[in-house]
Amino acid sequence: MSPTAYYVGLDVGGTSMKASVVDETGNAARSVSLPTEAFKGQELGLARMAEVIRRAIASAGRQQRDIAGIGVATPGTMDIPAGVILDPPNLRPWQNVPVRHYIQETFGIPTTFQNDANAAALGEFWVGAGREVRSLVMFTLGTGIGGGIILFDRVVEGKHSHGAEIGHMKIEMTNPRQCGCGRWGCLEAYASATAVVKRAREALAADKVSSRLQEVVSQTDAELTARAVFETAAAGDALAAKLVDETAYYLAVGAMNMMHIIDPEMVVFGGGMIAAGETFLNRIRGYVRQMAFPVLAEHTQIRYAQLGSDAGFIGAAACARLLVNGKL
Amino acid sequence: MSPTAYYVGLDVGGTSMKASVVDETGNAARSVSLPTEAFKGQELGLARMAEVIRRAIASAGRQQRDIAGIGVATPGTMDIPAGVILDPPNLRPWQNVPVRHYIQETFGIPTTFQNDANAAALGEFWVGAGREVRSLVMFTLGTGIGGGIILFDRVVEGKHSHGAEIGHMKIEMTNPRQCGCGRWGCLEAYASATAVVKRAREALAADKVSSRLQEVVSQTDAELTARAVFETAAAGDALAAKLVDETAYYLAVGAMNMMHIIDPEMVVFGGGMIAAGETFLNRIRGYVRQMAFPVLAEHTQIRYAQLGSDAGFIGAAACARLLVNGKL
Numbered sequence: 001m002s003p004t005a006y007y008v009g010l011d012v013g014g015t016s017m018k019a020s021v022v023d024e025t026g027n028a029a030r031s032v033s034l035p036t037e038a039f040k041g042q043e044l045g046l047a048r049m050a051e052v053i054r055r056a057i058a059s060a061g062r063q064q065r066d067i068a069g070i071g072v073a074t075p076g077t078m079d080i081p082a083g084v085i086l087d088p089p090n091l092r093p094w095q096n097v098p099v100r101h102y103i104q105e106t107f108g109i110p111t112t113f114q115n116d117a118n119a120a121a122l123g124e125f126w127v128g129a130g131r132e133v134r135s136l137v138m139f140t141l142g143t144g145i146g147g148g149i150i151l152f153d154r155v156v157e158g159k160h161s162h163g164a165e166i167g168h169m170k171i172e173m174t175n176p177r178q179c180g181c182g183r184w185g186c187l188e189a190y191a192s193a194t195a196v197v198k199r200a201r202e203a204l205a206a207d208k209v210s211s212r213l214q215e216v217v218s219q220t221d222a223e224l225t226a227r228a229v230f231e232t233a234a235a236g237d238a239l240a241a242k243l244v245d246e247t248a249y250y251l252a253v254g255a256m257n258m259m260h261i262i263d264p265e266m267v268v269f270g271g272g273m274i275a276a277g278e279t280f281l282n283r284i285r286g287y288v289r290q291m292a293f294p295v296l297a298e299h300t301q302i303r304y305a306q307l308g309s310d311a312g313f314i315g316a317a318a319c320a321r322l323l324v325n326g327k328l
Numbered sequence: 329m330s331p332t333a334y335y336v337g338l339d340v341g342g343t344s345m346k347a348s349v350v351d352e353t354g355n356a357a358r359s360v361s362l363p364t365e366a367f368k369g370q371e372l373g374l375a376r377m378a379e380v381i382r383r384a385i386a387s388a389g390r391q392q393r394d395i396a397g398i399g400v401a402t403p404g405t406m407d408i409p410a411g412v413i414l415d416p417p418n419l420r421p422w423q424n425v426p427v428r429h430y431i432q433e434t435f436g437i438p439t440t441f442q443n444d445a446n447a448a449a450l451g452e453f454w455v456g457a458g459r460e461v462r463s464l465v466m467f468t469l470g471t472g473i474g475g476g477i478i479l480f481d482r483v484v485e486g487k488h489s490h491g492a493e494i495g496h497m498k499i500e501m502t503n504p505r506q507c508g509c510g511r512w513g514c515l516e517a518y519a520s521a522t523a524v525v526k527r528a529r530e531a532l533a534a535d536k537v538s539s540r541l542q543e544v545v546s547q548t549d550a551e552l553t554a555r556a557v558f559e560t561a562a563a564g565d566a567l568a569a570k571l572v573d574e575t576a577y578y579l580a581v582g583a584m585n586m587m588h589i590i591d592p593e594m595v596v597f598g599g600g601m602i603a604a605g606e607t608f609l610n611r612i613r614g615y616v617r618q619m620a621f622p623v624l625a626e627h628t629q630i631r632y633a634q635l636g637s638d639a640g641f642i643g644a645a646a647c648a649r650l651l652v653n654g655k656l
Binding site: 077134135149151152154156157158159160161162163164165166168169170171172173174175181183253256257258259260261262263264265291293295296299300 | 405462463477479480482484485486487488489490491492493494496497498499500501502503509511581584585586587588589590591592593619621623624627628
């Protein structure tokens with residue numbers, strides 16, 4: 001492999017799409033971004049993907065002929081081997097969008113396609129929190145809970161492109177919360193940012209104890225966020241602290257289950273919620289130590305992600321690199 | 329690969345150890361068995377492993393020089409890469425037994441070592457229920473619940489030899505049953521044969537409804553077994569039927585979780601409990617269809633294992649084959 005091989009990673013999100021040129025060692029040039037505006041339709045969406053790729057190449061001072069491969073990551077339901085977005089909730093009204101074929105034909109460059117949470121996990125594995133381990137499971141904590149599993153230097157895509165939907169492992173049977181997906185008792189229904197807010201509202205409605213969260217709710221006109229819950233807990237509020245502690249417990253259940261199922265070298269937490277900081281991570285670690293098999297409790301590394309919102313396009317580039325190297 | 333390559337698979341259990349010569353296509357010669365008698369100590373145990381391997385080779389009409397590789401599978405805690413049994417509950421008082429080294433030195437033949445449930449999964453993948461799929465998750469239903477995961481043609485051993493301890497995924501937080509492992513809410517605490525019996529006893533103690541299970545208990549001097557519960561249910565007893573139905577539900581939760589996490593092409597159930605037959609499997613399938621993501625509910629195959637108690641030594645031989653072919 002030439003030391004001067006370059007890849008383009010493109011991460012298409014509900015709000016914006018970001019692309020960057022990434023070299024063989026995982027160094028990413030400054031990324032270029034355009035609004036996704038899915039509502040304008042998928043033809044425009046595909047054209048815009050091509051445009052942001054072109055701009056990323058130009059911005060990095062490269063030319064198309066320098067690019068060995070392109071990787072595209074998107075959210076939502078998909079057929080990964082076919083390279084098609086099927087019916088993504090975050091990209092309405094797109095349906096059956098032949099992303100990989102379009103990009104590959106447009107540029108004449110080998111192109112690969114991946115789920116965005118899987119790509120983020122591969123990015124962290126390549127040059128992020130997991131760069132020194134051989135296997136990892138990543139939880140992406142946001143509105144929902146996404147995930148990615150890297151084993152044997154590969155992404156666990158699953159037979160039906162549903163690999164690592166780890167937010168939808170069922171962790172409660174007796175008194176399950178309903179998840180955004182419609183199912184009952186999913187991890188996501190307990191520990192996503194959405195779930196934190198929902199649990200906070202329930203606690204405020206039920207609890208007679210006064211909490212600064214009530215002020216938050218009244219001040220910001222019901223704009224209660226997970227971040228506000230974490231900040232209020234950090235400021236010493238007992239109810240908020242309880243909500244944060246329970247969230248750490250739920251995430252520890254998720255982490256422990258993945259440790260008992262996959263036994264990865266590292267569990268990585270990424271996404272907006274890791275703004276909660278090291279204290280929160282240590283609570284998760286504490287519960288894992290209490291609950292997991294002793295060997296795993298002692299040895300499995302539990303870390304925060306390091307690449308932030310760059311993980312998606314870096315991981316997409318990593319997918320392109322695997323493709324070009326014949327390892328996909 | 330020569331069509332005449334032969335491997336020896338050895339499956340060491342708590343009661344007996346079984347070995348067989350297996351050819352390149354997965355055909356196994358009639359197996360040879362000796363009692364394990366772990367209580368006699370690990371030196372005798374190792375010598376007996378060598379003896380049963382010798383007898384298996386002789387019984388198959390082969391000679392040592394015909395054998396390309398040996399695979400040994402054992403239960404309990406282990407260090408798979410080191411080839412060492414650590415502290416196996418079913419093989420007391422063995423501790424830190426260097427199985428792979430001993431067998432390899434004794435025969436001068438490349439030897440590999442694996443967890444028995446992992447080996448069984450690889451056996452089913454090679455020539456059993458999963459012989460036409462590319463990935464599978466297997467649940468082994470017995471006194472406990474073991475498991476094996478086959479992905480990318482490899483066994484998911486885990487970083488700390490704890491891969492596929494899927495009986496110990498936590499599926500209940502509010503009102504968890506205690507598991508034999510000491511933890512709370514593990515799948516095994518709900519759906520193992522031991523758990524079925526425990527739940528039956530609780531139901532008999534709590535329920536005012538008369539059940540033929542009461543006769544079973546009185547007739548057999550409290551020798552209530554999971555098999556008796558399934559048979560009593562098949563004979564039309566309502567309480568036993570409820571216990572069986574709940575067991576199917578718990579196993580469906582486990583299967584669904586693995587489908588959402590790994591998204592394998594097939595989920596396989598093996599072990600003694602599959603004597604319950606096709607009706608029980610269809611109940612599991614029914615609950616999976618109700619609970620899993622639609623694409624997975626529709627497409628993921630859910631089957632019973634086909635190799636019975638031969639899966640362990642066939643899978644151990646499959647491990648040896650991977651070793652010899654440089655794929656471990």
